[in-house]
Amino acid sequence: MTRMKKPARYSAAGLIKRGITGESWPRAWRDHELRSSYDVVIIGAGVHGLAAAYYLAANHGITNVAVLDKGYVGGGGSGRNTAIVRSNYLTPEGVAFYDRSLDLYNTMAADLNINVMFSERGHLTLAHTDGALRTMRWRAEVNKLQGIDSSVIGPDEIKALTPSLDTSPNTRYPILGALYHPPGGTIRHDAVNWGYARAADALGVQIHQNTEVTDIIVRGGDGGDRGDGSGGGDAKGPGGRVTGVRTTRGDIATPIVLNATAGWASLIAAMAGVRLPITTHPLQAAVTEPVKVFLPTVVVSGSLHVYVSQTDRGELVFGASVDPFATYDMRGSLDFTEELAGHVLELMPGISRMRLLRQWAGLCDMTPDYSPVMGFTPVEGFLCDVGWGTYGFKAGPVSGEQMAECIATGATPKLIAPFSLDRFAAGRLVGEKGAAAVGH
Ligand code: PYC
Numbered sequence: 001m002t003r004m005k006k007p008a009r010y011s012a013a014g015l016i017k018r019g020i021t022g023e024s025w026p027r028a029w030r031d032h033e034l035r036s037s038y039d040v041v042i043i044g045a046g047v048h049g050l051a052a053a054y055y056l057a058a059n060h061g062i063t064n065v066a067v068l069d070k071g072y073v074g075g076g077g078s079g080r081n082t083a084i085v086r087s088n089y090l091t092p093e094g095v096a097f098y099d100r101s102l103d104l105y106n107t108m109a110a111d112l113n114i115n116v117m118f119s120e121r122g123h124l125t126l127a128h129t130d131g132a133l134r135t136m137r138w139r140a141e142v143n144k145l146q147g148i149d150s151s152v153i154g155p156d157e158i159k160a161l162t163p164s165l166d167t168s169p170n171t172r173y174p175i176l177g178a179l180y181h182p183p184g185g186t187i188r189h190d191a192v193n194w195g196y197a198r199a200a201d202a203l204g205v206q207i208h209q210n211t212e213v214t215d216i217i218v219r220g221g222d223g224g225d226r227g228d229g230s231g232g233g234d235a236k237g238p239g240g241r242v243t244g245v246r247t248t249r250g251d252i253a254t255p256i257v258l259n260a261t262a263g264w265a266s267l268i269a270a271m272a273g274v275r276l277p278i279t280t281h282p283l284q285a286a287v288t289e290p291v292k293v294f295l296p297t298v299v300v301s302g303s304l305h306v307y308v309s310q311t312d313r314g315e316l317v318f319g320a321s322v323d324p325f326a327t328y329d330m331r332g333s334l335d336f337t338e339e340l341a342g343h344v345l346e347l348m349p350g351i352s353r354m355r356l357l358r359q360w361a362g363l364c365d366m367t368p369d370y371s372p373v374m375g376f377t378p379v380e381g382f383l384c385d386v387g388w389g390t391y392g393f394k395a396g397p398v399s400g401e402q403m404a405e406c407i408a409t410g411a412t413p414k415l416i417a418p419f420s421l422d423r424f425a426a427g428r429l430v431g432e433k434g435a436a437a438v439g440h
Pocket of ligand 1: 319438
């Protein structure tokens with residue numbers, strides 16, 4: 001991979017000069033007039049879309065690229081997640097894929113010249129039942145076979161690693177063991193988004209915020225010409241070839257459109273006449289006031305539907321499973337807060353006096369097998385990087401890298417071949433439910 005040359009304006013000398021003179025910092029990415037055509041249009045300026053744009057430019061020299069977002073950079077799932085990274089999945093396909101993402105996260109600070117605060121602090125997935133323990137053993141074996149550092153440990157080792165957890169046998173849901181994955185950890189999600197945006201911009205990619213795609217123009221195919229401004233729907237048939245997109249700022253001609261959205265993935269795909277097996281659910285998260293750092297690892301409990309980590313500032317960041325109903329609504333609920341507090345206190349009774357500062361929600365596009373949909377679709381020139389459920393942030397770098405290769409070479413890279421859309425029709429599912437944090 002091409003390592004980005006540091007622009008002089010972000011060099012150490014630039015930092016010192018600005019410190020002395022008080023000169024303000026340049027914009028990390030610029031605004032542009034919309035061109036009438038681009039080689040590639042990417043919908044979604046989250047980590048996936050921005051990473052794809054960056055790797056198109058850095059690895060393949062394709063720079064006539066527009067990244068469009070109806071909101072702002074990193075304002076969707078990329079800014080609403082709990083910033084956990086790991087590669088301890090259940091299927092060999094999943095493990096190889098997420099491990100490449102961890103590699104890219106490991107070198108990201110140097111590659112993008114930005115402090116992404118990567119903290120490789122270890123990741124514990126607790127098991128409270130024999131069934132859960134069996135799944136952890138299964139994952140550990142699959143992980144080890146692929147050279148991933150994962151093993152099942154018992155309550156004493158868990159206590160030694162994370163003393164604040166109640167590992168006594170007298171709790172309502174005693175901790176029987178855990179999958180311990182030392183390479184897992186957390187990273188600063190905004191810095192990741194901003195790093196890719198700034199690096200892509202420096203290489204000539206145009207990022208257009210507040211630019212909503214209202215339709216995708218497709219010529220030919222079973223559905224005939226489409227892109228009439230109706231915004232899609234089942235009436236459009238499959239096949240045909242992408243020729244452009246309609247946006248709130250005008251039409252753009254392009255032979256390639258990448259759908260890198262989360263939350264609205266199936267609506268965008270429908271504009272091109274492509275049906276996705278996705279239902280969209282909210283996922284709520286919450287953060288406490290800051291306290292002295294006491295929680296050294298990421299802790300996940302699938303049975304208690306909760307995961308928690310502590311930021312460098314000292315706040316505890318909590319997440320749960322997706323809400324059990326499909327909606328695009330992102331309001332928080334008291335049910336969530338009560339359930340979360342009850343479950344967290346089962347694990348860490350000592351934090352009962354900590355105060356929650358705020359809670360929020362993001363949208364998760366869930367597929368039937370808890371794996372993403374990546375690659376080509378029946379519409380020529382329309383590609384998808386979607387279906388990211390509750391695990392999209394950690395896959396941003398590898399997805400960007402692989403989708404860029406897919407676009408540049410016109411061939412599906414081996415690493416993402418298992419995640420093609422046609423697997424649902426062919427019955428080749430990649431079942432990751434047992435490793436999807438608390439997706440079950
Ligand atoms: O899959 O690790 C995960 C995860 C963390 C938060 C939501 N999903």
